[in-house]
Amino acid sequence: xxxxxxxxxxxxxxxxxxxxxxxxxxxxxxxxxxxxxxxxxxxxxxxxxxxxxxxxxxxxxxxxxxxxxxxxxxxxxxxxxxxxxxxxxxxxxxxxxxxxxxxxxxxxxxxxxxxxxxxxxxxxxx
Amino acid sequence: xxxxxxxxxxxxxxxxxxxxxxxxxxxxxxxxxxxxxxxxxxxxxxxxxxxxxxxxxxxxxxxxxxxxxxxxxxxxxxxxxxxxxxxxxxxxxxxxxxxxxxxxxxxxx
Numbered sequence: 527x528x529x530x531x532x533x534x535x536x537x538x539x540x541x542x543x544x545x546x547x548x549x550x551x552x553x554x555x556x557x558x559x560x561x562x563x564x565x566x567x568x569x570x571x572x573x574x575x576x577x578x579x580x581x582x583x584x585x586x587x588x589x590x591x592x593x594x595x596x597x598x599x600x601x602x603x604x605x606x607x608x609x610x611x612x613x614x615x616x617x618x619x620x621x622x623x624x625x626x627x628x629x630x631x632x633x634x635x636x637x638x639x640x641x642x643x644x645x646x647x648x649x650x651x652x
Numbered sequence: 653x654x655x656x657x658x659x660x661x662x663x664x665x666x667x668x669x670x671x672x673x674x675x676x677x678x679x680x681x682x683x684x685x686x687x688x689x690x691x692x693x694x695x696x697x698x699x700x701x702x703x704x705x706x707x708x709x710x711x712x713x714x715x716x717x718x719x720x721x722x723x724x725x726x727x728x729x730x731x732x733x734x735x736x737x738x739x740x741x742x743x744x745x746x747x748x749x750x751x752x753x754x755x756x757x758x759x760x761x
Contacts, residue, residue: 636703637744
């Protein structure tokens with residue numbers, strides 16, 4: 527079964543770090559980039575960045591540069607997102623999602639997220 | 653960075669009615685790079701439309717997408733009870749970066 531299984535909820539104090547995992551199954555882990563998206567309570571979706579599981583290369587949204595680190599362990603088909611120097615406004619559900627593309631009739635790549643994890647709630651509170 | 657602005661913020665309609673949701677980009681976006689997602693409470697987003705107008709696998713044909721340039725639309729022709737949710741547009745940008753609109757909440761009137 528093609529799925530992404532995320533680690534469980536976390537409660538952290540301000541200034542601490544959190545590391546969320548995302549285990550892929552049912553497909554070739556190194557064949558798809560993995561993205562991280564977060565959603566604060568009652569708010570919209572915010573893209574954080576991606577990791578290329580094949581090379582380990584990363585690209586982060588400017589907002590998170592210097593605080594986020596995305597890694598992977600190909601031996602267990604798992605991606606990780608670590609966020610440091612946590613603040614109360616980092617309280618959110620963190621999702622992993624893979625992207626893919628489809629060639630349309632004009633030969634253009636149509637990009638989208640086709641598979642999502644169920645999310646991991648990270649609560650930052652003193 | 654391209655900003656996506658969705659309107660309205662909240663749309664109140666009854667089952668059986670037609671819903672029209674808008675997504676406007678701050679700069680022109682290739683239709684190939686525009687997708688729509690549905691999110692229900694406590695669930696991850698689900699892909700509805702990609703390439704601005706192509707329905708994802710298993711999505712009912714009452715959902716349709718259209719538009720080009722800076723203006724895109726998601727239309728639900730006849731609302732079913734299960735369609736009441738939050739909808740997001742998304743665009744793919746350079747270096748495989750993505751941005752989302754702020755969402756439109758579709759609620760039962």
